[in-house]
Amino acid sequence: MTMTKDKSRLHPRNKNKGKYDLNALAKINRDLKGIIQPNKYGEDSIDFSDPRSVKILNQTLLEYYYKIDYWEFPDNNLTPPIPGRADYIHYVADLLAKDNKGKIPKGNAIKCLDIGVGASCIYPILGATEYGWNFIGSDVDPKSITSSENIVNNNPSLTGKIELRLQKSPKQIFLGVIKPDDQIDVTICNPPFHSSKEEALKGTRRKVKNLTGKNAKSPKLNFAGNQNELIFKGGEYVFIHTMIKESKAFAKNVNWFTTLVSKQSNMKGILNALEKIGAKEVKEIPMGTGNKITRVVAWRF
Secondary structure (H helix, E strand, O other): OEEEEOOOEOOOOOOOOOOOOHHHHHOOOHHHHOOOEEOOOOOEEOOOOOHHHHHHHHHHHHHHHHOOOOOOOOOOOOOOOHHHHHHHHHHHHHHHHOOOOOOOOOOOOOEEEEEOOOOOOHHHHHHHHHHOOEEEEEEOOHHHHHHHHHHHHOOHHHOOOEEEEEOOOOOOOOOOOOOOOOOEEEEEEOOOOEOOHHHHHHHHHHHHHHHHOOOOOOOOHHHOOOHHHHEOOOHHHHHHHHHHHHHHHHOOOEEEEEEEEOOHHHHHHHHHHHHHHOOOEEEEEEEEEOOEEEEEEEEEO
16 A cells, blocks of 8 residues: 655635635625624624524625525535635545646546535535536435435536435445446545534534634534534544445445545544555545645545
């Protein structure tokens, strides 16, 4: 197994790497104009602890930068922050470029699988609009599949580029989703982070306190997302180990398997598992967005 580690940076191709020009964004969304308020430094901002405000901002970012006019999904689902999600897609593009003489492959020839596409369909949206890639999006929640299908059907630029598949077994990841004749260039995944509802609530309280300085005993769950998006028995560690175990069976269907890993403390066990299963090549790609440091782990056989 060869292991390489790339240097951490905010991706240079990320359209949202600078400060938001909220006044420019507000010109295309009146709802955004109504929630702009000064932060503690007196600069224009929004209340990032308020789920509605976060959703409006990210809807506007998608419309302004990615020409996605329709992005509606239930309020109890996670609103993904666009800059961080875009970073993952750009680093995956760089990964694929290394097999293509340094040139990023674009268009329908590239097929990606998004494990846990969610109700927002965000990774397929970004991959399709930035690079023209085709996607399969899987999820264990039928309502999320329906929501993502609705988004695809209401944006002409996504027509024919994204196929949604229901994962019928919540304990399986690739099994039941990848078909025998599928040829997939790369899989992506943002795994459920928490191992229990209590842990998820604790994380949400911490997040709200970091943003507002206030303690919230019962923070709004829709700030964090619903149970399927956030919680898996055993948390991120067990989810990724299940993914690694299943990946071996699909070595001929998939070129690169990748996943986000939020907790640095999980890396040692993940790398050990990849070595034991016989991964021929493993890459750790650090990512940094705002104050958060995370990483992508990629492997292939």
